[in-house]
Amino acid sequence: MVEDEGIRRYVAHFILWIGIAIVAFPVYIAIVASTQDNALIANGQMSLLPGGHFFEVYYQTIFVGTSGSTREPVGNMMLNSLVMALAIAIGKIAISIISAYAIVYFRFPFRMSIFWIIFITLMLPVEVRIYPTYKIVADLHMLDSYAGLALPLIASATATLLFRQFFMTVPDELLEASRIDGAGPLRFFWDTLLPLSRTNMAALFVILFILGWNQYLWPLLITTRDDMQTIQVGIRKMITTTDALTEWPIVMATAVLAMLPPVFVVVAMQKLFVRGLVETEK
Amino acid sequence: MQKQAIFQSKLLPYALVAPQLAIVLIFFYWPALQAVIQSFLLQDAFGLSTTFVWFDNYIELFRDPAYFEAIVRTFFFSFAIAISSLSFALLLAVMADKPLRGSMLYRTLLIWPYAVAPPVVGVLWIFMLHPSLGVVSRYLRAAGVDWNPLLDGNQAAALIILAAAWKQISYNFLFFLAGLQAIPRSVFEAAAIDGARPMRRFWTVTFPLLSPTIFFLLVVNIVYAFFDTFGIIDTMTRGGPGTSTVTLVYKVYSDGLLGGNLGSSAAQSVILMIMVIVLTGIQFRFVERKVTY
Numbered sequence: 001m002v003e004d005e006g007i008r009r010y011v012a013h014f015i016l017w018i019g020i021a022i023v024a025f026p027v028y029i030a031i032v033a034s035t036q037d038n039a040l041i042a043n044g045q046m047s048l049l050p051g052g053h054f055f056e057v058y059y060q061t062i063f064v065g066t067s068g069s070t071r072e073p074v075g076n077m078m079l080n081s082l083v084m085a086l087a088i089a090i091g092k093i094a095i096s097i098i099s100a101y102a103i104v105y106f107r108f109p110f111r112m113s114i115f116w117i118i119f120i121t122l123m124l125p126v127e128v129r130i131y132p133t134y135k136i137v138a139d140l141h142m143l144d145s146y147a148g149l150a151l152p153l154i155a156s157a158t159a160t161l162l163f164r165q166f167f168m169t170v171p172d173e174l175l176e177a178s179r180i181d182g183a184g185p186l187r188f189f190w191d192t193l194l195p196l197s198r199t200n201m202a203a204l205f206v207i208l209f210i211l212g213w214n215q216y217l218w219p220l221l222i223t224t225r226d227d228m229q230t231i232q233v234g235i236r237k238m239i240t241t242t243d244a245l246t247e248w249p250i251v252m253a254t255a256v257l258a259m260l261p262p263v264f265v266v267v268a269m270q271k272l273f274v275r276g277l278v279e280t281e282k
Numbered sequence: 283m284q285k286q287a288i289f290q291s292k293l294l295p296y297a298l299v300a301p302q303l304a305i306v307l308i309f310f311y312w313p314a315l316q317a318v319i320q321s322f323l324l325q326d327a328f329g330l331s332t333t334f335v336w337f338d339n340y341i342e343l344f345r346d347p348a349y350f351e352a353i354v355r356t357f358f359f360s361f362a363i364a365i366s367s368l369s370f371a372l373l374l375a376v377m378a379d380k381p382l383r384g385s386m387l388y389r390t391l392l393i394w395p396y397a398v399a400p401p402v403v404g405v406l407w408i409f410m411l412h413p414s415l416g417v418v419s420r421y422l423r424a425a426g427v428d429w430n431p432l433l434d435g436n437q438a439a440a441l442i443i444l445a446a447a448w449k450q451i452s453y454n455f456l457f458f459l460a461g462l463q464a465i466p467r468s469v470f471e472a473a474a475i476d477g478a479r480p481m482r483r484f485w486t487v488t489f490p491l492l493s494p495t496i497f498f499l500l501v502v503n504i505v506y507a508f509f510d511t512f513g514i515i516d517t518m519t520r521g522g523p524g525t526s527t528v529t530l531v532y533k534v535y536s537d538g539l540l541g542g543n544l545g546s547s548a549a550q551s552v553i554l555m556i557m558v559i560v561l562t563g564i565q566f567r568f569v570e571r572k573v574t575y
Contacts, residue, residue, distance in 0.1 A: 011377075012377040012378075012382055015373065016378060016382075016392075019392060020388070020391045023392060023394075023451060026403075026407060027395075027406065029406070029417060042415060044414055044415045044416075044420065046417055048417065094301075098298040098301070099299040099302040102294070102296075102298035106288060106294070111295070117303065117306060121306050121310045124311075124314050125509060128558060129310070129317055129551060130534060130538060131317075131547060131551075132313030135316070136312060152309035155302055155306045155310060172287035175288075175289075210396075213399070214398075216400060216512070217535070232399050232402065233401075235517070236401055251409075255402050255405050258399060259399075259402055262397035263397045263398070266397045267390060273393075274393075274456065277456065
């Protein structure tokens with residue numbers, strides 16, 4: 001542009017690095033704390049540089065767990081979180097893509113009513129129906145189970161809308177062509193529509209995986225057994241004991257481990273992540 | 283809008299929608315309906331008999347000063363979180379929108395906190411600002427601040443707002459950057475040629491053109507502050523000290539946990555439901571406008 005951009009550019013770099021520092025600082029502190037001795041931290045003497053207990057702390061966190069509050073190894077909690085996140089992400093995509101397929105490619109009585117019934121669930125997040133949903137899951141004997149963790153969260157108005165929108169843009173000629181080839185509805189779905197939806201599915205998967213991994217309120221309610229805890233619930237229980245007894249290096253190592261998979265997904269699959277985020281919000 | 287090329291089948295479409303419909307009816311509509319019914323009933327202390335009491339549960343709720351405070355607090359938190367996070371994210375996005383070397387790296391380094399779960403955010407921030415062992419608290423005390431968010435309600439509220447705003451920076455940054463990049467460069471150039479200085483260009487050109495994004499993000503941030511702060515509050519303050527960080531969602535949760543009044547808890551859920559419907563409605567009206575913009 002017209003004015004001298006040199007100085008302004010330096011200012012921009014400077015502000016951006018300050019922003020990055022603010023965003024990264026809490027995580028830096030967590031990483032540093034996870035390599036130090038608990039006694040130092042508890043005295044308020046924590047160093048701002050990494051300590052020498054990295055392997056020891058992470059070994060204990062992943063395979064043993066805290067010695068006080070919950071004796072559950074964090075490795076196991078991560079496994080629970082992983083199963084729940086994958087079940088939610090894959091489940092939402094699977095049931096949404098087939099319902100969108102039915103709504104777009106068939107004419108049947110109550111088609112639009114069904115569409116609206118799915119759509120309105122947008123307005124019923126789990127927070128507004130906490131205890132009644134809990135009661136139903138309890139009545140179905142699904143407390144402390146993977147089914148109970150994932151099933152009630154698996155419906156997705158957003159994903160259904162997204163696939164519906166995408167299917168509307170698929171040219172009609174494709175269907176006519178595959179019909180001439182003698183393909184029925186299921187064959188067309190499997191051989192033509194699914195391959196075309198790959199990028200959409202991948203973008204959605206990235207977002208839904210993060211969403212599933214980060215679930216908190218629901219697992220907090222329906223898991224009572226330590227071995228069914230997800231990592232997000234586990235970390236909360238680690239700091240329930242009186243402050244003096246909290247094993248901070250282990251808590252911080254757990255925080256780092258809880259962040260690792262979703263942050264990795266965002267950084268490694270940035271393009272899909274951005275695409276998924278922008279599309280699900282439309 | 284309808285497709286012209288379709289398949290003929292009587293049963294297949296129902297089979298295809300059945301799984302989603304089953305989950306939606308069992309885990310969404312049925313519990314929501316239960317909450318609505320429950321909110322009109324009063325159960326005796328032993329849960330043996332229930333009577334239909336019309337709007338008594340609601341009236342009692344609104345007479346309860348604690349509930350009224352929770353409403354005010356939730357709105358205050360929402361706006362404080364939204365405004366602080368939005369303004370900081372906008373500043374960063376405007377900087378990152380300039381043709382800088384390494385702008386992709388900047389984006390990567392700024393968006394990852396989106397992936398940090400709310401309870402983890404709470405743990406990170408309470409550890410940094412813990413009164414006895416937090417590394418930042420040391421400096422606050424050295425600066426003469428009597429810092430103890432575990433005892434001081436206002437400080438606890440400030441801590442929640444800071445942590446919640448921190449998490450939301452990356453999301454807002456990403457949408458602001460996309461919004462900025464959608465503005466044609468020629469508009470800025472025209473303003474520059476007319477002699478508008480950068481600050482003036484921002485307030486008279488960028489800001490108005492960005493207003494749809496700002497409004498959209500405002501709604502999203504308020505919804506976020508309503509619901510997703512639960513995890514932050516639960517790991518950081520548990521609603522305390524006293525009730526100084528109890529939001530509406532936290533109140534539904536903690537009242538129900540104590541096994542108290544079912545009718546009141548259901549009425550709280552229904553009120554939240556109405557709030558979500560209003561917020562989603564606003565969001566959708568706006569999105570429709572954006573399409574025809």
